Amino acid sequence: MLKNILIILISSMIGWITNYVAIKMLFKPYNKINFGFFSIQGLIPKRRHEIGQKIAATVKESIISMTDILNSLNKKGLEEELEVIVDKLIHGKVKPEILNAFPMAAMFLTESVILKVELGIKKIILENKESIIEGILNAVEKNVNFEEIIIKNIDNFSLEELEKITLNLARTELRHIEIIGAILGGIIGIAQIGINLFM
Numbered sequence: 415m416l417k418n419i420l421i422i423l424i425s426s427m428i429g430w431i432t433n434y435v436a437i438k439m440l441f442k443p444y445n446k447i448n449f450g451f452f453s454i455q456g457l458i459p460k461r462r463h464e465i466g467q468k469i470a471a472t473v474k475e476s477i478i479s480m481t482d483i484l485n486s487l488n489k490k491g492l493e494e495e496l497e498v499i500v501d502k503l504i505h506g507k508v509k510p511e512i513l514n515a516f517p518m519a520a521m522f523l524t525e526s527v528i529l530k531v532e533l534g535i536k537k538i539i540l541e542n543k544e545s546i547i548e549g550i551l552n553a554v555e556k557n558v559n560f561e562e563i564i565i566k567n568i569d570n571f572s573l574e575e576l577e578k579i580t581l582n583l584a585r586t587e588l589r590h591i592e593i594i595g596a597i598l599g600g601i602i603g604i605a606q607i608g609i610n611l612f613m
């Protein structure tokens with residue numbers, strides 16, 4: 415009887431340890447360890463770049479793309495921001511620039527003339543603000559590689575931090591996997607006892 419109990423306990427322990435080690439080996443060891451004919455490394459550290467590529471492709475195709483981000487922007491708000499930026503860029507800078515290019519113009523540049531020039535420049539820009547913003551957004555969409563950013567960030571993300579986040583999020587589920595390993599090990603031990611009885 416004691417022998418049978420020991421078989422079940424040992425089988426359960428083997429099942430639990432096997433699943434425990436398998437879970438740990440999702441991340442550890444972080445760096446490849448060579449043993450001559452073979453080497454070991456945690457699954458996620460080993461395939462991190464590939465995982466990053468898959469996540470990036472999934473995010474772009476099924477969740478959100480750069481086009482989605484740009485389409486969600488408040489263009490009215492951007493137009494208002496553009497007006498503020500234009501005011502800051504133009505104010506106080508027109509006169510020095512004109513004088514730098516045409517020193518003799520100093521005798522003609524009264525404050526009212528400068529004001530008219532500033533308002534003229536501002537008017538030209540703001541009359542074309544939609545085209546300017548659209549051009550900027552198109553340039554961003556063409557030149558920003560959304561997938562590359564995700565892949566780069568995943569490649570550079572701390573493995574220790576990633577492991578900590580994963581274990582915190584899935585602690586209950588991972589514990590269940592360990593328990594299932596113990597239960598399956600116990601069932602195998604019972605099966606082994608049964609086989610021994612009939613042999």
